[in-house]
Amino acid sequence: MIFQTPILALLLISALSSVVMLWAGWFALRLLLRWDLASGSRAQLEMERATDLVSTLFGFVMLAQLLSLLLYVFNADRMATLFVGAMCAVGTLNNNDWGFPTLYAKLAIFFVATMWLILDRADRTGHDYPLTRVKFALVLLIVPLVLAAGASELTYFLNLQADVITSCCSTEFTADTEDAGLGSDMSSLAPATALWLLAASGAAVALIGAVSLIWKRGTMLFAAAGAVFFVVALTAIISVISPYVYEHPTHHCPFCILKPEYNYFGYVLYVPLFLGTAFALGAGLLQPFRKVESLAATLPARIRKQVALSLASFVVFGLVVLWTIWQSQLILFG
Amino acid sequence: MKHWLRRQRYLADFTLAALARRRVKNTGLIVIYSIIVFVLASAMMFSAALRHEAGTVLAKSPELIVQQLVMGRHEMIPGSEIEKLAGIRGVAAVKGRLWGYFYDSVNGANYTFMVPDDDSYDLQPGEAILGEGIGKARDFTWDTAPLFVTSLAGKMVKFTVRETFADDSALLTADLVLISEADFRSFFDLPPDVYTDIGVSIRNEREIGTIVQKAQLVMPNARFVTRSDIERTYQRLFDWREGLMTALAAAGVLAFAIFAAEKASGLSAEEAREIGILKAIGWDTGDVIAMKLWEGGLISFGAFLAGTVFAYIHVFSFQAGLFEPILKGWAVIYPDFALAPYIDGLQLATLFAITVIPYTAATLVPIWRAATADPDQVMR
Known part of the structure; x- marks a missing residue:
């Protein structure tokens, strides 16, 4: 099964990212041991120069991984016709034990790499690279994640079996299946509860965000609220928003909305949600460093910008949700 | 945001002018790059169109x-x-x-x-x-x-x-x-x-x-x-042929990546002087890297566009004359058929991943090396 162009492309991205990350990890180790800004030694100067390379490579890896995330889901959707019982990406990903872990790892890489780039940009505004050590300690955490994602992806593709009868999204995301997994828990949440939860957490995020923007406090809380909102929003998508998109009360699949049949509507829904969450987490990540001397002048403004961007993305997400419900022919309430 | 956009615009402007100054060298690069994209895109579009055709044909057969x-x-x-x-x-x-x-x-x-x-x-x-x-x-x-x-x-x-x-x-x-x-x-x-x-x-x-x-x-x-058994078999057959073509073309992509890395690291005296002057008048390493990334981006964009458009014409107007024997098969009575144009986002994203990403990866280190060189060293 490995001889499929999208799979070859995904493996290529994983291989390149792994090579880059292995090198970055090795560099991070050296840097953590020997970084000394006061020193004018040749090794230190070379290291300072190499940090530019690491930043550039990291940006590259993140963009490649973002592409790989989209490609992975897209490809899983298209390959569904190759497996008995599969009708969308869920069936393909369920073909063996490695499909969903790979997806989660890719999502995690997206968030962590975005965080790293936010940290990197902040670090560059200080004249003495105040966050370098933090940044490269974080690299050491990201390396195993990228390697694990690559290994999991390879295992998944090598073990794809055409004759395994896999499950369709209609069984995976159904309220009362026997083998209740996370998916069925999320879809069994009553639509009204899910919408109330979404509205409540949305209001909380907006409130905390406003406080953080005006009185410059509670940013950490905002990041936490953003993370909670992300989980609630995903639950709401499965429980109530997807049925509105499909105009079908029992079809809960969060992957089918990405299909061309629904005008790729899922991307309009997911992109602002992911961006909003990433910016919220980024704001929380920068918060502890606002007292650092060389950053004190620029960082608070940067944090406020992140909060504002995050709020704007969440507002777009909210509007998309409202529009979905408004224009849908499905009536769930009343 | 406005400041950032304006900076990118000036960088793009500067890069385009710089590319135009070294027309011969860059045209060669773009031509080879386009050929790589063209070969892969033709193979992918052709088999996607065949898959699509098979699906349409089978839709009318009994279940x-x-x-x-x-x-x-x-x-x-x-x-x-x-x-x-x-x-x-x-x-x-x-x-x-x-x-x-x-x-x-x-x-x-x-x-x-x-x-x-x-x-x-x-x-x-x-x-x-x-x-x-x-x-x-x-x-x-x-x-x-x-x-x-x-x-x-x-x-x-x-x-x-x-x-x-x-x-x-x-x-x-x-x-x-x-x-x-x-x-x-x-x-x-x-x-x-x-x-x-x-x-x-x-x-x-x-x-x-x-x-x-x-x-x-x-x-x-x-x-x-x-019917779905038959459909699956056809899908798999065309996928496999396409994958085989891609794997064969991988050697070409690799050779191209080496060529691109070589080209990016062997700075001409004139280019080195240019970077030296830019740094001497106050550009920092980040600016030079951004400029060089713009250069790579513009080259990739041009080559990707040209390669894809030519592949489209090749496959859907000329029935993929160059790859026909490999992808279609043969027989004494062979149908002479025109393919219905069919492209999807997955194809384009895949094509992008297997051409632009290797090129970018191959040129990043040379770009950084050029950007971090000391101005007096490169100008001397």
């Missing part, structure tokens, strides 16, 4: 085909089985189908003889409707010249040709001879009430599995082929 097996080989199926199948709940229609192959020793081609499912053809004994490939293979002097064939029993049979299928259905009809049931049975010397296989239409697609299970109990000797 389930039942074949009789004897000692594991395909055998004629008795008509009595039709009723057994029709009795299963959920089956909409059951029809015995008559078709077979005929080797024409005159020109070494194989024809498909078939009795049309559709009664609207209303073929009389002695009449035939031909695919356009047969007239060509037999060198017909006019379109509806009668077809003479020698049956297996050694009898010469004449069919008057009522009409010829139009070119646009060539994929299905190139080697097809439609004749009446009576002619078919006498030509192949078949007893009455046997069929080649049975086509079963099923109303609800989700019931196919259950219906097959039930039918297996009634007809333990039969083989059941569902």
Whole structure:
């Protein structure tokens, strides 16, 4: 099964990212041991120069991984016709034990790499690279994640079996299946509860965000609220928003909305949600460093910008949700 | 935000002017890059169009085909089985189908003889409707010249040709001879009430599995082929051929990546001087890297666009003349068909991933090396 162009492309991205990350990890180790800004030694100067390379490579890896995330889901959707019982990406990903872990790892890489780039940009505004050590300690955490994602992806593709009868999204995301997994828990949440939860957490995020923007406090809380909102929003998508998109009360699949049949509507829904969450987490990540001397002048403004961007993305997400419900022919309430 | 956008605009502006100054060197790079994109894009578009074509063609075939097996080989199926199948709940229609192959020793081609499912053809004994490939293979002097064939029993049979299928259905009809049931049975010397296989239409697609299970109990000797089985097989076949082409092209991509890395690291004296001057007038490493990334981005964009557009023209206007033998297969009567243009986002994203990403990866380190060099060192 490995001889499929999208799979070859995904493996290529994983291989390149792994090579880059292995090198970055090795560099991070050296840097953590020997970084000394006061020193004018040749090794230190070379290291300072190499940090530019690491930043550039990291940006590259993140963009490649973002592409790989989209490609992975897209490809899983298209390959569904190759497996008995599969009708969308869920069936393909369920073909063996490695499909969903790979997806989660890719999502995690997206968030962590975005965080790293936010940290990197902040670090560059200080004249003495105040966050370098933090940044490269974080690299050491990201390396195993990228390697694990690559290994999991390879295992998944090598073990794809055409004759395994896999499950369709209609069984995976159904309220009362026997083998209740996370998916069925999320879809069994009553639509009204899910919408109330979404509205409540949305209001909380907006409130905390406003406080953080005006009185410059509670940013950490905002990041936490953003993370909670992300989980609630995903639950709401499965429980109530997807049925509105499909105009079908029992079809809960969060992957089918990405299909061309629904005008790729899922991307309009997911992109602002992911961006909003990433910016919220980024704001929380920068918060502890606002007292650092060389950053004190620029960082608070940067944090406020992140909060504002995050709020704007969440507002777009909210509007998309409202529009979905408004224009849908499905009536769930009343 | 405004500041950032303005900075990017100036950088792009500067880079375009810089690219134009080294026209010869960059044109060479873009041409080679475009050829790589072109080869991969042609292979991908061609097999995607074939996959799409296969799907469209199969959409009209019955959901389930039942074949009789004897000692594991395909055998004629008795008509009595039709009723057994029709009795299963959920089956909409059951029809015995008559078709077979005929080797024409005159020109070494194989024809498909078939009795049309559709009664609207209303073929009389002695009449035939031909695919356009047969007239060509037999060198017909006019379109509806009668077809003479020698049956297996050694009898010469004449069919008057009522009409010829139009070119646009060539994929299905190139080697097809439609004749009446009576002619078919006498030509192949078949007893009455046997069929080649049975086509079963099923109303609800989700019931196919259950219906097959039930039918297996009634007809333990039969083989059941569902439409989705056939579709899967075609998908897999075309995917595999496409993947093979891509894997072969990987060597080309690798060679190109090495070429690009070489080109990016071997700065000409003029370029080195330019970077030196830029740094001397206050650009920092980040600016130079951004400028060089813009350069790579513009080159990639140009090459990707050119390669994809040329591949599109190659595949859909010229029937992929360059790769036809590898991707299509061959036969004495080969349908001459035009592909319906079909592209999706996955294809473009994949193409982007296997061409632009290796190029970018190969040039990042040379870019950084050029950008971090000391101004006095490069200018000296």
